[in-house]
Amino acid sequence: MRVPLSWLREYVDLPATETGRDVQAKLISAGLEVEAVERLGAGLSGPLVVGKVLTIEELTEFKKPIRFCTVDVGQANGTGEPQEIICGARNFAVGDKVVVALPGAVLPGDFRIAERKTYGRVSRGMICSGDELGMGSDGTHGIIVLPPEHEVGIDATVLLELFDEVLDIAVTPDRGYCLSMRGVAREAATAYGLPLRDPALLDVPAPNSYGYPVQVSDPVGCDRFTARTVVGLAPEARSPIWLQRRLQKAGMRPISLAVDVTNYVMLELGQPLHAYDRNRLDGPIGVRRAEAGEKITTLDGTVRVLDAADLVITDNRGPIGIAGVMGGAHTEIADPETDAETGFVTGTSEVVIEAAHFDPISIARTARRHKLSSEASKRFERGVDPQAAAAAAQRTVDLLVLLAGGTAEAGVTEVAAPSAPRTIAMPANHPDKVAGVDYGRETVVRRLQEVGCDVYGQDELVVTVPSWRPDLSEPNDLAEEVIRLEGYENLPSTLPKPPAGRGLTERQRTHRRVGRALAGAGYVEALNYPFIGEQALDQLGLDADDARRRVVTLVNPLSDEEPALRTTLLPGLLGALRRNDSRGSHDLALFETGLVFRPEGEQGVAVRLPVDRRPTDEEIAGVNAVLPRQPRRAAVVLAGAREQAGWWGKGRPSDWADAVEAGRTVAAEAGVELIISADQHAPWHPGRCAAFHVEVNGEKVLVGHAGELHPRVVKAYGLPARSCAMEIDLDLLEQANEGPLRAPRISAFPVATQDVALVVATEVPAAEVEAALREGAGELLESIRLFDVYTGDQLGEGAKSLAYALKFRATDRTLTVDEASAARDAAVALASERTGAVLRGA
Template sequence: MRAPLSWLREYVDLPAAESGRDVADRLIAAGLEVETVEQTGAGLKGPLVVGKVLAIEELTGFKKPIRYCQLDVGTAGTRPGEPQNVICGATNFAVGDKVVVVLPGAVLPGGFEVGARKTYGHVSEGMICSERELGMGEDHDGIMVLPPEYEVGTDAIELLELVDEVLDIAVTPDRGYCLSMRGLARETATAYGLPLRDPALLDVPSPNSYGYIVKVADPIGCDRFTARTVTGLRPEAHSPIWLRRRLQKAGMRPVSLPVDITNYVMLELGQPLHAYDRSRIDGPIGVRRAEQGEKLTTLDGSDRVLDAEDLVITDNRGPIGMAGVMGGANTEIADVTADPQSGEVTGTTDVVIEAAHFSSVSVARTARRHKLSSEASRRFERGVDPEATAAAAQRTVDLLVLLAGGTPEAGVTEIRTPSGPHTIRIPADHPDKVAGVTYGRETVARRLQQVGCDVYGDVARSASMGGGGRAAAGPDELTVTVPSWRPDLTDPNDLAEEVIRLEGYENLPSTLPRPLPGRGLTERQRLHRRVGRALAGAGHVEALSYPFVGDAVFDAFGLDSGDARRRTLQLVNPLSDEEPGLRTTLLPGLLSALRRNVGRGSQDLALFETGLVFLPTGNEKTPPRLPVDGRPTADQLASLDEALPAQPRHIAAVLAGAREQAGWWGSGRQAEWADAIEAARTVAREAGAELAVESARFAPWHPGRCAAFYADVDGTRTLVGHAGELHPRALKALGLPERTCAMELDLDLVERAGTGRVRAPHVSTFPVATQDVALVVDASVPAATVESALRAGAGELLESLRLFDVFTGEQLGAGRKSLAYALRFRASDRTLKAEEASAARDAAVASAVERTGAVLRGA
């Protein structure tokens, strides 16, 4: 909402020295979001006056029309009292017209200095301006022609209100009343402690049976409808400059007088209106739900197919408008036309004014369904004052009579659905408890009254009388009647928020919470932090992503149609139609972050993420509707949990580019599948879990470079994750670098498989005995299987085992490979003898021979 400061001053007597920035600071302190304070006419300097065109000489011989104009500017010219001569290329004005003239010495917005100069063979003593050159708008089709009543020589800067300050306010959905000058003026008056001149306080005639016939078939969708008729409008009447300027400063384009007046009243009071050409309406006006498939051509020229849930305005022919969104083209105000021979002006002379209150939900759904957002729908969606319809219609009638010479008909139509005011009972100390500050009963009552509430109770009466000192004792509760323009105030917490914001958020003390003794992080939280620190220490960077996915990424992964990861929980109102589901794996978001960073010039990346995935089973129950007037019961909370899908915590990592940088120390190394497996082992070590690694085929990993991890979870061998190099087809579909690797583990399962403790390494005082062994096995035998067999045979003396070489060659034979291991033996209580180390080594080799068919190399 754009609010000109000059317009705001009409309703609140602000101090003369207050600038737009000062007012913005007060409104920000009251909880509004003032984005900018625009200085219109910044740098503008006169002389800028009203001039009259005395003569026009058409210059020929140029590629475009050029006119040499003689202007009467009164005493403001370089030769006071004499006409000024100006060169102009526009052709939309004639002799006798009044125009805006910039004289030598003036400076236009943007720092453009105007002086006398010779051009097209003549001396131009200034220029004639368009609206865009004056900073009034984007209209540059021609010169701005003024109404004839303005005197020659009048200061145009003041006449056109070119210098002003405009506050641009981002109105949040709960403060729809601030989409009007009335609402902003109320907030300004409260912020300054000044009285408000409410523009809605008008004398409105009582409804009668002589008004235009209106039939409301859906009183829930439309609970207020006021109709007024004005006849005898002058078609040639134009919007006065003050009206056009206020619309322009508020960001709206002037169209025609009746339309401009309805837009002006909407900005002033916050009530959207619509003016129908009475001659184009066939019969009574109706309000109903559309029939499925009905069609309507809206004011923007689009043909729209209506839905059965759309609320429409009708006449005998069918829909003539989408209620609260946009009117129809077949009843719009007619364009003003003039007969070229007789000069007779024709256009709309009789109008019917609609001021109604429509359901915010109905308007919001219609606007989204048809992708048609309008100034009216923005206001109805956020809540419009239902009691302002009659005042808005009356204000529109008054302006049509004043500016267009119309005559109001005596008939007043007003349809109301009976409804009482909304009343809330609130403990007087409730805002104190919410804020942790003692405001007192008098302050609570006074602030709620400033909002517009009626507050009942002894303390409220004392506050309203302005009495000082201690108030008389009253009840513990206050009865608060919410004003009609604040539909967002529904419960005591809303009222507490109003008190707190008006008292000032900056006055709330900063206090740290005091945790109860003995309560720290849970084991799950501790593991989460340990894992994050360990991966960060290994060179990974944490990246958080949105938990939303779509089928496109699963297609890129190459997942089968029956893959469980495709069964996602669908959101009712997703942020993006392309990603309507909740993730079942962390890889889509993490790979998207990788692609984004690669696109921005990063080449060597190692990212990780820890987060929940959502695994629906299809057996989830419908969630219960929880009460808002108290804490849910244990059974209700349990029912809510039953409606949720399984949400295990996963951890994933992705790598691309160099894992070790090249330099004087060496050639470096690219990230590969082994790095992804090592990342998984790093996670397992922090949980105290042992992972068994096996080769696997699992999309989106490369079938020959994919590892599956198994762990002992509650006594059962369980698959806990995968790692390896991603499939080339998936990398191409996702736009990722070649040889990108990834790892994903179910962290909850890894935690259950672990000991929950990380043991510090034991430093022995006894020497180590190292034995190397090389085993030849079939190429299909995994190294992990050989390692497991060696560990089983070596016994308790084995301290560590490391694969340090893999060799293949002709001397081994086709389909054979050599695996070389370094075995370290150590006893905790003595120095091992050579015979003991050799026996342990032989037992390890024997176990490997028995389990894997290995042959000791060189034997």
């Protein structure tokens, strides 16, 4: 919402010395998000005056049309003589009043006006357009042609209100009343402690039976509809300069008088309005739900197919507008046209004004369904004051009568559903408890009255909420109003005092340890949205019966392309990998920890729990029963170099082994050792995929996979060649851990290292050899590490050599060579028995 400071001063007597920055600070302190203050006219200085075009001479000897003009600027030039000006624009004629920048003037952008010779003549000034003066576009893209009644030689900067400050306010969804000058003025008046001149306080005639007929068939969707009629409008009447300038400053383009007036009143009071050409209406105005498949051509010229849930405005021919969103083209205000023979101006002379109140949810859904956000829909979906409709209609009628010479008909139509004021019961000390500050009853009552509430009672307050604040629905909302008006900055900073013995759960500790370990291993955390679409699952190459294709679909997704909750972390991470690679970061190692959503069995629909009481155990159990399983997982993706090359040596690219090692790192933080074996599982390469298992209650349980991605997946996602990934279930790792992590026992005795190289068949997994060595070595084995893998002619086809470093240590003595050798021999013997391993060179 753009708020011109000059307009704001009409409703609040702000101190004359207050600048836009000062008002910004006050409103921010009151809780509004004032993003910027724009200074209009910055860099502009006069003389800038009104002139009258006396003569125009067309200069045809140049490549483009050029006009040599003489302009009467009165005594503004000090001589009273006509001012000679060269101009290339062609949208003005002899006798028109224009804006003239005389020599010495400076226009925005440090464009200095001086007397100069050009096109063989001397130009003493410039005839200005709106863009050149920083006024913004009015739709004409040409020279400003002023109404003829303005006197020659007067200061145009005052006439056009070129100097002003505009506050740009980002209105949050709960503060819809601030999408109006009335709402912002109320906040400014409260912030400064000044009285408000409410523009909605108008004398409005009582409803009667003489107004334009209106039939509301859906009182839930439209609980109030006011119609007023103005006749005898002058079709040639134009919006005055002050009205056009206020619209421009507020970010709207002037169109025609009737439309400009409805937009002006909407900005002023926050009530969207619509003007119909009465001569184009056919019968009574109706409000109903659309019939599925009905069509309407909206004001933007688009033919739209309506949904049965859309609320529409109709006449006897059918829909003439999408309620609260956009009007139809069939009843729009006609542009004035001048008859070439008679000179008479024709156009709309009779207008029916609509001021209605529509259901916010219905309007929001319709606007999103048709991808048609308008100034009206933005206000209706945030909540419009239903009591302001009659005042807005009256304000519109008054302006049309004043500016277009019309006559207001006596008929006043008002269709309103019965309603009662909303009240909230609240203890007087409730804001004190919420904020931890002793405000006292008097402060609470005063602040709520400043908001517009009526307050009764002593210790227990009964608060009647104003009609323009639909967001106030419970005591906490009222407490928030008191706190923000008293100043968030005045709240003391106090640390909470948690009860003793509480802290992070073991699941939370594991999650944090895993994140720190991966970060320490060189991975960068990438947090992604938990939403996916069918395309992402197709790109992963998942089979039709893959469990990851069974998703939980959202009722109201943020994006139609991603309507479901993720069943795996990989799509988000691979998307982040692709984006970073496309932006020049080619050496990447990313990780993410978070929930995935895996539905099981028949998924029901969760019921909405009550908020006026604690839900029963049965209600909570019913909601939990339909929730999907939500395991916590960790995943990594890698591409490019894992170790950079430099003066220290050669680098190396990331490969499947790095992904497997990431799984080991995660498992180590959970206090679990992985059992690793070869596997085939999408989206990994069938020959470079490892499965992770752990033992849970004596059984092997699959917890994740790692390896190089399948080439088809790499191509589908647009990833670097040979990208790798790992995904592992943290909850299953926690189940495999028999107890809390214990610190390692450190021995003071020296270590004995023994190396062994075993030759096995190529198809034998290294993990099986390692497991046999570990078991055979017994309790003296401290660690085992595979440090070399060799294949070649020396071994023959179908064989490989695995070299392991075994470290032995005792906790109570220094091991002898015989003891270490015996443990090594036992390990080799068991490995030979289980895997057929043979000592290399034996």
